[in-house]
């Protein structure tokens with residue numbers, strides 16, 4: 001699913017009006033019908049509804065919804081904020097239609113002073129103050145109203161987007177002045193800000209309502225952000241040929257583990273094997289020999305000369321993909337070996353965990369990374385790598401995009417909706433996965449899966465796409481059976497076969 005920016009949504013809106021063709025007011029009527037249906041599916045007519053409508057088309061939607069709910073027997077009190085004595089054309093038409101229908105309990109148009117109605121837990125607030133046309137943080141009377149709504153115990157449903165939240169960048173927004181919705185009914189598509197962790201507290205439950213905007217525009221328009229869908233993945237899963245043997249299914253090498261961190265090597269190795277690769281080699285310190293042999297008998301061991309940590313770069317001539325970093329530790333010898341390894345490796349590489357931390361501590365080395373390298377940082381690792389803290393998830397995402405372009409690297413910024421940043425500036429979000437996966441070792445399994453897919457013959461971009469989707473999908477299957485609370489990283493490996501079956 002493409003994620004258009006608010007400017008593109010505006011364009012899409014105009015394109016639909018012109019090409020369908022449909023008048024702007026009829027399009028609003030179509031949106032309002034979808035919104036009304038969704039609200040009626042959640043709340044019955046005995047809940048008293050208070051509607052706050054703004055001066056633009058978000059307010060127009062709210063007024064049309066008010067008319068439709070009233071016609072269905074809901075008790076509605078409407079407050080229309082017209083403080084600059086200017087309503088959008090569609091908002092003004094819907095004000096007229098609402099008054100003429102004469103079905104609502106109370107209609108107040110606020111031009112100056114506003115005496116807020118009492119809001120109790122038995123009320124439903126419909127927030128139609130501002131939508132995709134918001135162009136700066138809310139202030140003055142609007143911010144006071146938002147705070148009033150937020151401190152009340154009423155249920156809140158936001159039309160299109162919680163008022164005060166920007167569709168994209170909220171780095172410099174004023175967080176107290178954003179409506180906290182219980183339900184957000186967004187039109188046509190999710191907005192970028194809805195995919196970012198720091199905005200989740202405003203959105204509540206999220207439903208996307210299809211208002212049938214132009215499919216022609218949607219399919220033709222290039223777009224920097226998209227959410228991956230099952231079909232994007234299914235069509236990319238490589239078939240296994242009948243006459244395959246382990247020599248044709250690729251060889252992966254994992255450089256992982258240190259004393260006390262053998263588990264990271266075990267998890268990444270098992271996950272790598274389960275990604276369908278022919279052979280998996282593991283280079284790990286001597287101390288971990290027994291653990292690895294017993295835990296993963298399918299893997300071939302290569303012991304480091306050091307007892308406790310990775311210390312020497314190894315030959316990768318016969319290897320199809322390298323995964324480096326899980327549980328490595330950050331010894332200075334390890335750092336030097338990691339850099340030497342990255343320099344001498346000719347096959348595709350996944351860099352994770354301590355290997356990322358090492359690069360973060362030696363940022364001059366970043367320039368030497370081979371193009372096409374895959375980095376899989378979680379947000380803190382990314383901040384260290386980039387060298388600055390981010391004030392918002394949007395800011396971090398933009399930095400990751402920039403770094404991907406500069407390094408010509410694939411960066412997977414991990415989290416809910418992990419963001420795959422491509423060297424050409426595009427971002428693809430992964431929709432699978434759940435909070436049960438926020439547990440130690442989860443990242444090690446992702447590294448193993450992507451390394452396995454690379455060795456198996458997937459292009460780097462597809463190994464990232466398929467890898468993160470499968471990883472989350474396995475997590476979702478595991479959560480269905482085991483619940484989220486008790487989920488551990490080994491469960492992800494356990495459910496990887498089922499994930500493959502369902503996606504193949």
Ligand SMILES: NC(=O)C1=CN([C@@H]2O[C@H](COP(=O)(O)OP(=O)(O)OC[C@H]3O[C@@H](n4cnc5c(N)ncnc54)[C@H](O)[C@@H]3O)[C@@H](O)[C@H]2O)[C@H](O)CC1
Pocket residue numbers: 009010012013027028031054055056057058059060061088129130131132133134135136137138139142159160161187188213
């Ligand atoms: N394509 C669709 O998805 C459709 C969306 N619809 C609805 O239309 C709104 C967007 O409407 P628009 O008129 O462009 O913008 P808003 O209503 O969000 O607000 C514009 C209005 O507000 C003023 N303004 C902006 N920022 C501030 C601020 N910080 N403080 C005060 N005032 C501000 C601005 O100057 C304008 O006057 C979309 O969200 C949907 O709800 C259509 O109904 C159907 C198609």
Ligand SMILES: [K+]
Pocket residue numbers: 058127128129130131158159160161162163
């Ligand atoms: K809104």
